[in-house]
Amino acid sequence: MKALRWLDPPEGPAIALLDQTRLPDEEVTLVCRDVPSLVAAIRSLAVRGAPLLGIAGGYGVALAAALGTDVQAAAEEVIRARPTAVNLGWGARRVLSAYAEGRDPLAEAHAIAAEEDEASGRMGEYGLTLVPDGARVLTHCNTGALAAGGHGTAFALVVAAHRAGRLKHLWVDETRPLLQGARLTAYEARRHGIPYAVLPDNAAGSLFAAGEVDLVVVGADRIARDHSVANKIGTYPLAVLAHHHGVPFVVVAPTSTFDPDARTGGDIPIERRDPAEVTFIGGRRVVPEESPAYNPAFDVTPGHLVTAIVTEQGVITRANGGNLGLLGGTASDNAGQ
Numbered sequence: 001m002k003a004l005r006w007l008d009p010p011e012g013p014a015i016a017l018l019d020q021t022r023l024p025d026e027e028v029t030l031v032c033r034d035v036p037s038l039v040a041a042i043r044s045l046a047v048r049g050a051p052l053l054g055i056a057g058g059y060g061v062a063l064a065a066a067l068g069t070d071v072q073a074a075a076e077e078v079i080r081a082r083p084t085a086v087n088l089g090w091g092a093r094r095v096l097s098a099y100a101e102g103r104d105p106l107a108e109a110h111a112i113a114a115e116e117d118e119a120s121g122r123m124g125e126y127g128l129t130l131v132p133d134g135a136r137v138l139t140h141c142n143t144g145a146l147a148a149g150g151h152g153t154a155f156a157l158v159v160a161a162h163r164a165g166r167l168k169h170l171w172v173d174e175t176r177p178l179l180q181g182a183r184l185t186a187y188e189a190r191r192h193g194i195p196y197a198v199l200p201d202n203a204a205g206s207l208f209a210a211g212e213v214d215l216v217v218v219g220a221d222r223i224a225r226d227h228s229v230a231n232k233i234g235t236y237p238l239a240v241l242a243h244h245h246g247v248p249f250v251v252v253a254p255t256s257t258f259d260p261d262a263r264t265g266g267d268i269p270i271e272r273r274d275p276a277e278v279t280f281i282g283g284r285r286v287v288p289e290e291s292p293a294y295n296p297a298f299d300v301t302p303g304h305l306v307t308a309i310v311t312e313q314g315v316i317t318r319a320n321g322g323n324l325g326l327l328g329g330t331a332s333d334n335a336g337q
């Protein structure tokens with residue numbers, strides 16, 4: 001399953017997307033033949049997920065170059081599409097730099113996609129070292145191949161644990177209001193034959209209280225230098241629950257999600273989305289007419305609540321003083337972390 005593909009002529013130049021707003025019922029391909037249509041797809045979450053947005057941002061700039069349109073303006077338009085996932089700007093700026101230096105922008109966009117595929121495999125390997133046998137894992141939102149390269153980020157850890165026979169069960173937070181967990185993570189879990197159950201976000205606490213969660217794994221949209229983690233709204237409460245119940249809370253993200261310009265979580269812009277995403281369900285209003293609604297798309301988990309950050313370069317744990325220095329070596333070297 002490819003969430004995003006570049007189309008060369010004669011089909012392209014274009015970017016083919018698996019329209020995630022139509023999943024899980026319909027697998028519809030959306031073909032973006034210009035940057036405005038890609039920006040609209042990013043804003044509607046037809047394409048989403050921090051690392052995948054980095055890939056999309058890169059191909060968006062490459063598309064502008066292939067079409068002979070204003071590449072700088074295209075990059076700025078793509079970067080403005082969503083504010084929180086640092087990867088979007090990172091991917092667009094990296095391809096823009098290649099173009100400015102006279103290098104092939106499409107080759108650079110392909111390189112980003114290949115690197116994120118490789119990163120996913122390594123995060124799965126490193127993440128596996130943190131998974132106990134018979135683990136009941138809880139995850140939030142969607143962090144699979146619909147959100148990143150390869151098998152994803154946190155979901156790559158889940159797939160690795162399943163293949164190693166260490167995963168007893170996957171708890172999937174539905175992830176209101178856009179239901180990335182119920183619609184997308186459940187879709188991916190079924191494709192992998194992973195035993196799972198979907199739960200209302202507000203049921204997670206009762207699972208912790210019943211001792212039914214051994215590990216929490218989530219993705220990230222931006223990680224600040226103090227290890228504050230911006231991720232889908234509802235992540236912070238899970239970190240507090242995990243801390244209270246002594247359950248490891250693990251973030252899985254490629255180094256393209258780290259923002260050295262964000263000193264603390266307070267420096268991370270939080271996207272505010274249309275209140276109608278809260279007040280309407282399935283096209284039906286579920287609140288009194290004209291009810292106001294609060295709809296932040298992300299929250300920030302402070303670093304002291306994060307047990308470990310798994311990257312493609314290794315595992316960051318509090319054992320290394322909580323700095324951004326990565327533990328090197330192989331995945332097995334980190335087994336004891």
Ligand SMILES: CSC[C@H]1O[C@H](OP(=O)(O)O)[C@H](O)[C@@H]1O
Pocket residue numbers: 048049050051140141142143144147148152153154180218219220221231232233297
């Ligand atoms: C692979 S981490 C993806 C990250 O992005 C998601 O947000 P959205 O669905 O709004 O793009 C969510 O925060 C995931 O953890």
